[in-house]
Amino acid sequence: MEEDFGLLQEATREAEAAEDSRALYEVKMKFLGRTGKVTALLKGMKELAAEARPAFGKKVNALREALEEKFAALEEKLKRKELEAKLAEEQIDVTMPGRHTKAGALHPVTRVKDQLIDLFSGMGFEVFEGPEIENDYYNFTALNTPADHPARDMQDTFYLTEEFLLRTQTSAGQIRVMEKKKPPIKILSPGRVFRSDDDATHSPMFHQMEGLVVDRGITLCDLQGMLDEFARKMFSETSKTRLRPSYFPFTEPSVEVDVSCAACGGKGCSLCKGTGWIEVLGAGMVNRRVLENCGVDPDEYSGFAFGMGIERIAMLKYGINNIKLLTENDVRFLEQFKD
Secondary structure: OOOOOHHHHHHHHHHHHOHHHHHHHHHHHHHEEEEEEEHHHHHHHOOOOHHHHHHHHHHHHHHHHHHHHHHHHHHHHHHHHHHHHHHHHOOOOOOOOOOOOOOOOHHHHHHHHHHHHHHHHHOOOOOOOOEEEEHHHHHHHHHHOOOHHHHOOOOOOEOOOEEEOOOOOHHHHHHHHHHHHHOEEEEEEHHHHHEEEEOOOEEEEEEEEEEEEOOOOOOHHHHHHHHHHHHHOOOOOOOOOOEEEEEEEOOEEEEEEEEEEEOOOOOOOOOOOOOEEEEEEEEEEEEHHHHHHHHOOOOOOEEEEEEEEEHHHHHHHHHOOOOHHHHOOOHHHOOOOOO
């Protein structure tokens, strides 16, 4: 076997040509790695005569030590050079003006959602979030919605199968709670809902927040007292509410809830169309059939429910005239809602 010890000069030449630590490591592995050239010399010792192996092994080990010493010195030199370059690149001139970093802000829908949760949590409501994919029973049947009700039509509801659909209201979550929990119940159910509707004030996907209270002796007066507090906290201390008769399958009696216009103080303006009032949500006393569907005795317990569109509350609170502004993510629009 030919003893080629020109490896020291070869390795030195390639190591000194390395421009960074990574390149130097690759050269080191080429000579000292598990499949490197020096390792190959040691593996070739089996071809030598037994009496020649000790001397040969001594020379190879001396070569290995010389190369390791050389690589260590060059590695230290390169690391120092790289550190100096990094420090030079990252140095800060304290005399230069600072860079302006724009601060982000919560989306107006998120802001209003958080405000509503804080407001009603302060009244003792617990938050429950149901699934966005519901079955027909929880979304319609258990809520006393007739089989021929227009809301069940395909042009109004996104059906996934004959049985499952994208929920059209978060009221479905109230049914799930009443099935599992005995009164007293006081829950708030926020979340996304989906309806086949699209114009300046409606969106196919929007956010709702439903509230439910079930206990002994609950009346419509309790509902209006709670809504008065909601209006004062959400809009202004002088805000008032009024209830107008309406119809919802899951409440009886049902009401539409108006809030006095915060822009004109109830005097009449373009926002409230001269009436001094703005419709904000629907509500009512929980229908006896809904309570019975959930195993709650309507002769012992009564309750009220209310539901509002979070986008609608945000539009009224911040004077937004087109719901699509809430989904376009235009930075110029969103920047207006910084604290």
